[in-house]
Amino acid sequence: MTRYAMVMDQRRCIGCQSCTVACRTWNELPMDIIYNPVVTEGVLGEWPNVHRTFTPLICMHCDNPPCTICCPCKASQQDEDGIVWVESEKCMGCKVCVNSCPYGARDVNGHEGFVRKCTFCMDRVREGDQPYCVATCHQKARIFGDLDDPASDVSKLVNSLKTNRIFEELGTDPQVYYIPDLGGVH
Amino acid sequence: MGLMNHAMEPNKLQKHYWIWPIAWYLFLGGLGGATLFVCGLLDIVFGIEYLLAPGALIAVGCLGIGSLLLIFELGQPKVFIRVFLSATAIIKWGACLLILAMGFGFLYFLFWLPPEWNLFWYGWVWLRDVCAALMALFGLCVVVYTGVLLCTMKSKPFWNTPALPVLFTVSALSTATAGLALASLLWGFPWFVEFWFGADAGSEAFLQAVRHDNELVVEIMHLADTILVVGEVIVLLLYVLLMRASGNVTAKSIALEWISGKKALLFWVGMMGCGLIIPFALYLLGGAAAVFVAPVLVLAAGLLLRFLIVYSDKRRAVPGEERYYARMPKGDERFLQSWKAPY
Numbered sequence: 001m002t003r004y005a006m007v008m009d010q011r012r013c014i015g016c017q018s019c020t021v022a023c024r025t026w027n028e029l030p031m032d033i034i035y036n037p038v039v040t041e042g043v044l045g046e047w048p049n050v051h052r053t054f055t056p057l058i059c060m061h062c063d064n065p066p067c068t069i070c071c072p073c074k075a076s077q078q079d080e081d082g083i084v085w086v087e088s089e090k091c092m093g094c095k096v097c098v099n100s101c102p103y104g105a106r107d108v109n110g111h112e113g114f115v116r117k118c119t120f121c122m123d124r125v126r127e128g129d130q131p132y133c134v135a136t137c138h139q140k141a142r143i144f145g146d147l148d149d150p151a152s153d154v155s156k157l158v159n160s161l162k163t164n165r166i167f168e169e170l171g172t173d174p175q176v177y178y179i180p181d182l183g184g185v186h
Numbered sequence: 187m188g189l190m191n192h193a194m195e196p197n198k199l200q201k202h203y204w205i206w207p208i209a210w211y212l213f214l215g216g217l218g219g220a221t222l223f224v225c226g227l228l229d230i231v232f233g234i235e236y237l238l239a240p241g242a243l244i245a246v247g248c249l250g251i252g253s254l255l256l257i258f259e260l261g262q263p264k265v266f267i268r269v270f271l272s273a274t275a276i277i278k279w280g281a282c283l284l285i286l287a288m289g290f291g292f293l294y295f296l297f298w299l300p301p302e303w304n305l306f307w308y309g310w311v312w313l314r315d316v317c318a319a320l321m322a323l324f325g326l327c328v329v330v331y332t333g334v335l336l337c338t339m340k341s342k343p344f345w346n347t348p349a350l351p352v353l354f355t356v357s358a359l360s361t362a363t364a365g366l367a368l369a370s371l372l373w374g375f376p377w378f379v380e381f382w383f384g385a386d387a388g389s390e391a392f393l394q395a396v397r398h399d400n401e402l403v404v405e406i407m408h409l410a411d412t413i414l415v416v417g418e419v420i421v422l423l424l425y426v427l428l429m430r431a432s433g434n435v436t437a438k439s440i441a442l443e444w445i446s447g448k449k450a451l452l453f454w455v456g457m458m459g460c461g462l463i464i465p466f467a468l469y470l471l472g473g474a475a476a477v478f479v480a481p482v483l484v485l486a487a488g489l490l491l492r493f494l495i496v497y498s499d500k501r502r503a504v505p506g507e508e509r510y511y512a513r514m515p516k517g518d519e520r521f522l523q524s525w526k527a528p529y
Contacts (some may be wrong), residue, residue, distance in 0.1 A: 032196075037507075037510055038508050038510075039504060039505075039506035039509065039510040040506045040509065040510070041505050041506040041509060042506075042509060053506075054506075055504060055505065055506050057504060057507070066339075066340055066341070069274055069275065070275055070276060070338070071272060071275055072268070072269045072270070072271065072272045072275035072277040072278040072279070073268040073269065073271045073272065074271045074280070075268075075500055082486075090268060090271070091261070091262070092260050092261065092262050092263075092265050092266060092269065093260045093261015093262045094259075094261075094269070094277060095203045095204060095261070095262055096275075096276075096277055096335075098203045099203055099204060099342065099499065100338075100339050100340070100341055100342065101341055101506070102340055102341035102501065102502065103341075103498045104198055104199070104341075104501055104507070108203070108261055111259075112261070113260075113261030113262045114261055114262065117260075146454050154515075155472070166504055167502070170340045171340075172340070
């Protein structure tokens with residue numbers, strides 16, 4: 001079985017937002033929708049011991065996604081390889097999935113009327129390519145692959161390093177793993 | 187496109203995806219569902235019959251308007267029928283319950299059309315009882331569903347608590363008793379009695395009989411609402427104060443908004459004062475104020491509560507997210523709005 005997942009190496013991310021821009025380009029996003037912002041709390045600590053951590057965000061493609069069970073139209077769905085996506089032809093724009101996502105990974109605008117979200121670039125991935133944000137990241141801070149393949153980079157990283165996941169306590173089983181820089185994500 | 191929030195809000199953490207149509211729907215759904223429940227209960231348990239007919243019809247109307255608001259709030263209202271595609275989604279169950287409650291409520295009402303029309307189903311009392319029982323059941327389900335819809339959202343710390351359906355249920359029952367007390371006033375008008383029972387029913391003795399029965403209904407409603415208002419004060423205070431005491435960071439900040447922040451005036455003066463304490467006092471005092479003013483205040487408070495809750499929809503932020511969205515460019519709304527998606 002394939003289980004796509006992403007590793008964010010916060011030791012490497014410099015917060016350049018290239019992935020954010022790349023995503024907009026590849027997915028032809030409307031102006032007011034962003035799939036993968038890179039956030040930071042700013043400079044933390046006291047001089048001279050200061051540090052700054054960047055947290056690249058994206059849809060967590062949860063193993064237990066709250067956004068698919070709540071969809072009344074079966075538009076919000078998860079494929080066998082773990083990718084959570086919205087079939088825009090089926091969506092009626094009730095926004096229940098937007099509200100149910102703890103990560104704010106979904107958005108909708110008034111022009112289109114259907115919900116949009118990151119698809120791990122499933123069009124590219126299923127042809128053997130990397131998602132566009134991963135291919136763009138010159139720091140190699142975003143690493144993508146099959147978690148069930150022991151030879152894949154993500155599998156090696158997740159199984160050898162201590163990684164964090166965001167809001168793990170909600171039971172969504174998010175499949176984006178963060179290798180923490182000093183502070184990491186809390 | 188439906189009634190979606192077209193306003194560009196660059197700060198996604200402050201963007202409200204569900205806006206006023208949902209608040210109105212939660213209010214009307216609660217009011218309509220609870221009214222059907224109370225009507226069904228009064229018919230079956232107390233044997234109060236034709237007096238409830240206008241209330242039942244108004245309840246069906248409330249549910250209908252609420253459903254229409256739900257549809258127009260969609261991003262794509264024309265394809266609302268897709269709501270039935272899923273077997274498990276809670277919204278699908280809500281839609282089914284709404285239809286069942288409206289259907290049985292309307293069937294029940296059909297038994298109380300003017301007697302002079304002499305429709306052939308008037309004699310089927312067993313069917314009327316079945317309709318009353320089912321409309322009470324599905325009405326209550328709709329009431330609970332409006333709370334469950336919000337409380338299942340793990341992402342919304344202020345909603346994600348089992349206390350929310352309790353609060354909505356108590357509030358809905360309170361608005362329903364207030365609404366029924368108001369609807370009962372219709373029987374005070376001779377023209378209404380004549381419309382219902384035909385011109386020959388306009389005799390003074392008949393009017394007196396109707397008024398006597400009606401006073402009983404109004405008294406029951408006032409007593410029930412007095413108790414429910416006290417219950418609502420307790421549930422609401424506990425809800426907000428315990429969110430402040432033991433919620434997560436986001437829930438605490440929202441509760442603080444209610445207690446002493448930008449929602450404080452609406453909460454303390456509007457909701458607690460004008461919506462619950464004053465009606466309670468008016469009910470105790472009795473008289474014209476209890477008949478005309480208190481139920482209106484209770485209804486307004488029910489609507490205000492739904493608005494306060496729906497706009498307390500802040501998601502817990504990932505560390506750094508607040509800072510990110512606070513720094514999004516402002517003043518570009520015109521540019522962003524004039525841009526249209528080419529597909």
